[in-house]
Amino acid sequence: MDTIPLIHLQLLSAFLFVAGLATVLLRRNLFFVLMGVELMLNAANLSFLAWSRVQSGASTMEGQVSPLFSIAIAAAEACVGLAMLLAVFRSRESLDTDAYSRMKE
Amino acid sequence: MIAQVYFWIFAAIAAACALGVMLSRHPINGAMSLIGTMVSLAGIFSLIASPFMATLQVLVYAGAVMMLVVFVIMVLNCAKDHSTPLFDGAGLFGVLPAAALGALLVRVFVGLDKQATVAMNPQAPRGDVDAISKTLFGAGQHTGGWALLFLAVGILLLTAIVGAVLLAKRHLDSPSEPATIEGGH
Numbered sequence: 001m002d003t004i005p006l007i008h009l010q011l012l013s014a015f016l017f018v019a020g021l022a023t024v025l026l027r028r029n030l031f032f033v034l035m036g037v038e039l040m041l042n043a044a045n046l047s048f049l050a051w052s053r054v055q056s057g058a059s060t061m062e063g064q065v066s067p068l069f070s071i072a073i074a075a076a077e078a079c080v081g082l083a084m085l086l087a088v089f090r091s092r093e094s095l096d097t098d099a100y101s102r103m104k105e
Numbered sequence: 106m107i108a109q110v111y112f113w114i115f116a117a118i119a120a121a122c123a124l125g126v127m128l129s130r131h132p133i134n135g136a137m138s139l140i141g142t143m144v145s146l147a148g149i150f151s152l153i154a155s156p157f158m159a160t161l162q163v164l165v166y167a168g169a170v171m172m173l174v175v176f177v178i179m180v181l182n183c184a185k186d187h188s189t190p191l192f193d194g195a196g197l198f199g200v201l202p203a204a205a206l207g208a209l210l211v212r213v214f215v216g217l218d219k220q221a222t223v224a225m226n227p228q229a230p231r232g233d234v235d236a237i238s239k240t241l242f243g244a245g246q247h248t249g250g251w252a253l254l255f256l257a258v259g260i261l262l263l264t265a266i267v268g269a270v271l272l273a274k275r276h277l278d279s280p281s282e283p284a285t286i287e288g289g290h
Contacts, residue, residue, distance in 0.1 A: 011214055012149075014211060016123050022200070027196075064157070064232035071166065078170045078173055079266065080268050082174065
């Protein structure tokens with residue numbers, strides 16, 4: 001039977017999540033911060049789907065449904081995040097996160 | 106065997122593109138790398154018998170979300186970002202939590218049962234539209250499924266659209282120039 005070990009899928013998911021987290025924490029460009037968040041959400045979806053394949057009984061489909069909500073939240077996050085990026089870019093003309101360290105004005 | 110070969114190909118592409126997101130200089134290159142990650146993840150999704158999520162991954166993520174990101178990158182034409190360094194000294198503090206999280210996740214997953222494999226046999230329930238919609242709307246169950254959460258997601262998306270339109274408008278209330286709000290230039 002053709003199988004993929006669960007640990008390979010989970011390790012790939014962990015690698016993608018850590019890469020996304022490192023992108024969010026290390027990069028200074030605002031676009032890359034948003035893209036790192038998207039990468040982390042993708043890694044979580046992969047983990048959900050991989051776990052759902054080793055469940056048995058009625059709980060098999062739960063892990064297949066959960067990424068649907070994750071994707072919807074990611075779409076809303078990208079929508080609002082990019083609108084905020086546009087609005088905040090007009091006031092500073094910079095994409096560096098250090099340019100937005102002051103909360104006044 | 107063939108599934109493992111496909112998995113390693115997709116996993117290599119996804120991991121390389123994730124590194125590309127982390128290390129690329131221009132936001133367009135990062136966005137293209139992210140699209141590569143998403144498409145190869147869609148391949149892995151269909152490989153582990155989740156065709157609905159694979160389709161949604163391509164349609165919503167690679168299609169809609171990344172199209173929006175690329176569009177905004179192109180609207181902000183000066184996103185060239187020559188002055189901003191790729192990393193800086195303060196970023197060194199971000200290495201520690203990322204490495205700690207990675208070590209923790211690897212520690213957890215290596216301790217898993219080695220025999221737990223993802224079944225690829227066609228008898229296992231597949232995540233296709235039929236099965237997912239029955240679970241989502243609670244067909245044949247007493248709990249009602251996830252229908253309430255589905256409605257809440259609809260309201261969330263509507264709120265996000267309205268919020269994005271309000272945020273992206275140039276002036277909200279004041280008919281004056283935006284320079285007066287910013288006080289400087």
